[in-house]
Amino acid sequence: MEISNKTLAWFVIGAVVVSLAGTLASFKSSSNVMTGYVTSNDSGLAQVDVSQSVILRFAINTTNFGSGSINSSGGFTYCNLMINGSTTIYKYGCEGFNNTNSGGPDAFIIQNAGTSYLNVTINITGNASTFIGGNITVASMKYAVSANETNSCPGIMYNTGWTEVGPPNMSTVICSNMSWQNGRNTIRIGMNITIPNDAPSGSRSVTLIAQGTNI
Amino acid sequence: MNEINDNPNELQNSQKGISNTTIAVLIILALVISIIGTWAVLNSLNTQTAIKSGSNGNTAVVTLNVQSPDVNTATGRITFTLT
Numbered sequence: 001m002e003i004s005n006k007t008l009a010w011f012v013i014g015a016v017v018v019s020l021a022g023t024l025a026s027f028k029s030s031s032n033v034m035t036g037y038v039t040s041n042d043s044g045l046a047q048v049d050v051s052q053s054v055i056l057r058f059a060i061n062t063t064n065f066g067s068g069s070i071n072s073s074g075g076f077t078y079c080n081l082m083i084n085g086s087t088t089i090y091k092y093g094c095e096g097f098n099n100t101n102s103g104g105p106d107a108f109i110i111q112n113a114g115t116s117y118l119n120v121t122i123n124i125t126g127n128a129s130t131f132i133g134g135n136i137t138v139a140s141m142k143y144a145v146s147a148n149e150t151n152s153c154p155g156i157m158y159n160t161g162w163t164e165v166g167p168p169n170m171s172t173v174i175c176s177n178m179s180w181q182n183g184r185n186t187i188r189i190g191m192n193i194t195i196p197n198d199a200p201s202g203s204r205s206v207t208l209i210a211q212g213t214n215i
Numbered sequence: 216m217n218e219i220n221d222n223p224n225e226l227q228n229s230q231k232g233i234s235n236t237t238i239a240v241l242i243i244l245a246l247v248i249s250i251i252g253t254w255a256v257l258n259s260l261n262t263q264t265a266i267k268s269g270s271n272g273n274t275a276v277v278t279l280n281v282q283s284p285d286v287n288t289a290t291g292r293i294t295f296t297l298t
Contacts, residue, residue, distance in 0.1 A: 003235045011242040018246060022253030054287045065295035081295070097295065108291050124293075131293075191293055203296040214285040 055114035056212030060106050063191045065089060068096025070197045077197050078138050083107050084190025085146070094195075108189040109148055110210050112180045117155075118212035120175040122189065126206035127165040134199030141165045141193050145174045148186035153178050162192050177215065 063083050070079045076093030083089055084107050089099050112118050128141040142162040147153055155177025166172065179185050189208070 003239045005235065008235055008239055008242065011239055011246070015242055015246045015249060018253070019249050022249060022256070025253065026256050054285055056287045056289050058289045058291045061289070061291040063291070063293045065293075067296035067298055069298045096298065110289065114287070193295070195295075195297060199297060201297045203294070205292055205294045208291040208293060209288055210291070211286060211288045 052116040052214065053114040054116055054118065054212060054214045055112070056118060056120065056210060057111050057113050058210070059109040059111045059186060061108065063106075063108055064099055065193070066097045066099045068094050068098070069201075070195060071095045072197055079195045079197075080192070081195070082190065082192040084144060084192070085148075085188055107191065108208065108210075110187045110189065112152075112178045112185040112212065114180055114212075116180060116214050118175075118178045118180070119155075119173065119215050120178050120187070121171045121173050121211050121213075122208060123169050123171045123211075124165050124206060124208050126168050128193075130168060131204055131206045132193060132195055132199055134196035138196035139194060139199065142191070144190045144192070146188045146190070147184075148188040149184045151179060151184040152186050157187075171211070178212065 065081045065083070066089070068079070070076055071093050074093070079094035079097070080092040081089055081094060081097055082091075083099075087106075089097060091097055110120065112120075122143075124141075124143075126141075128139040129136055131141055132139040142164050143159065144162050145157055145159050147157065153175040155175060157175050158173055174189070175187060178187065
């Protein structure tokens, strides 16, 4: 069957009408649903929740015994130094070793400045043999843990008496549950060293690393 | 010996190279594609409308949950000088 030109013209007109109708329908619909439109009634709310923070810091991060020597003229064969929360350094058999820190000497103070209870460990990069030297039966490097503020460690506090530092870099738990509440979130670590008279002279420095783990 | 074609319509079509029937089929095809395309666009917009209707009115709520690391370390130093 042959299609006339008139029929073809009607087809073309129909196609144009359908196309225009579709275009108009699209424009009409899009004006109501496009989400990019902003009206005076629109508002936004951004909510940020920080569930917990783990922040362990040193409130006092240096134990500095200063400079001095063994009081050999006084007949002493070793020098014992101790810092554990007092404003003065305890000294026995020593000359010098006057702490120069402003505000006087103090032990390490570790603070739980976050918002979660922590399991706290420490490790020290040296011990009596590597940090002090000399006669190893005399040389000693000890630490003692205590609550700087009452109830700062409601869990188990370890090594509350003077405890010899173990092998370098060995982690040791000092508090199984350290509080973060204000007024009871600090722990003190006192240091006690004994220097034999045959220890090599010179400056010494060792690092104490405290680590808090969320529990 | 060649035959002489005396039909005017066939002569005209052969000169055009494409018949009215073929053109009609192409137009109908374009019409169908246009209808389907329009339907697809409208259907897509309807889907967006549904998404918008499902949100909390005109208020967008973005919740960001920040979890800090579970471990933190601090470093101190012990020093003395033996003269």
